[in-house]
Amino acid sequence: MKNLIISLIIIALMFYLFFVFEKDKSVSTKNINNNKQTTTMSTTEPKKETSLPYAEKYSEAVIKTSAGNIKIKFYVKDAPKTVNNFLKLADEKFYDGTAFHRVIKDFMIQGGDPLSKAEDWKNVAVGTGDPGYKFADEFNSHKLVKGSLAMANSGPNTNGSQFFIVTAENTPWLDGKHTNFGEITDGMDVVEKIESSKTNSMDQPLEKIQINSIQLIEK
Numbered sequence: 001m002k003n004l005i006i007s008l009i010i011i012a013l014m015f016y017l018f019f020v021f022e023k024d025k026s027v028s029t030k031n032i033n034n035n036k037q038t039t040t041m042s043t044t045e046p047k048k049e050t051s052l053p054y055a056e057k058y059s060e061a062v063i064k065t066s067a068g069n070i071k072i073k074f075y076v077k078d079a080p081k082t083v084n085n086f087l088k089l090a091d092e093k094f095y096d097g098t099a100f101h102r103v104i105k106d107f108m109i110q111g112g113d114p115l116s117k118a119e120d121w122k123n124v125a126v127g128t129g130d131p132g133y134k135f136a137d138e139f140n141s142h143k144l145v146k147g148s149l150a151m152a153n154s155g156p157n158t159n160g161s162q163f164f165i166v167t168a169e170n171t172p173w174l175d176g177k178h179t180n181f182g183e184i185t186d187g188m189d190v191v192e193k194i195e196s197s198k199t200n201s202m203d204q205p206l207e208k209i210q211i212n213s214i215q216l217i218e219k
Contacts, residue, residue: 054087055080060185060217061090065100067209068190070165072149072182078140079181082151082159086181089131089161090214099210100194101126102203105167109194110152111211112162122204130160142180144171147191149182167195 055076063070074083089095099116100109115121115129136157144150146169152162159179166174184191197205 052080052084054091054216055084057218058087058216059219061087062215062217063095063187064212064215065190065194065209066212067193068187070187070190071185073185074149074182075140075142075180078142079138079179081135082138082179082181085135085159085161086163087216091216093213094131094161095211096213097210099126099208100205102164103195103197103199103205104203105195107168107171108164108166109191110162110164112152114161116210121208122200122202126204127162130162134158134160138179138181139176140180142183144174144178144180145169147184147188148180149184150174150178150180153178165191167191 055074059074059076061072061074063072074086076083094114095112097117098111098113099121100111101113101116101121102110110127113126113129114131115124115126118124118126134157137151137153137159142148144166146166148166150164150166151159152164153159164178165184194205194209197207197209199205
């Protein structure tokens, strides 16, 4: 009887540890610093367009970072609105100067928060910023695997500007929760370099790695 009780305690402890480990492997746009005030921004959906000019014109892009270049091929047919949004923001230079503000080895690198442009970006509510609107998910058949480009969010239909690049071989717990809208075709070594950055307890790189510009490539 004593051995049975001990076995049950061990099993319960294993389940608890598994839950604690997995719950941190999410890609959220919520405030991850409990000591800082969370900023509130508009949650209205952008004006609906009858056409998607950027998605119709461009199919690839090069993210030029302070660590090197990352080339992307977009899933235009499977996530047209998401692709159009990213390209539009890139064309408007929205991403220029933003940092990869959250980096977790063997999981992903996250960027696209306008709050990370601040000189003291680690002391603001980085991880909560957006372009002033949110839009719907576009789930598709593409699995979130190494090299996938997907939208970070704080729940269903809360996409804005933040995105992440997967560095784990696969992330099945994220499938159906984040819109996968592209893949890395060149520069995965740069992604891995960013992924290997030394970080603080909030998964923020100790040295800022930023997006300098994004070059759009026509079809």
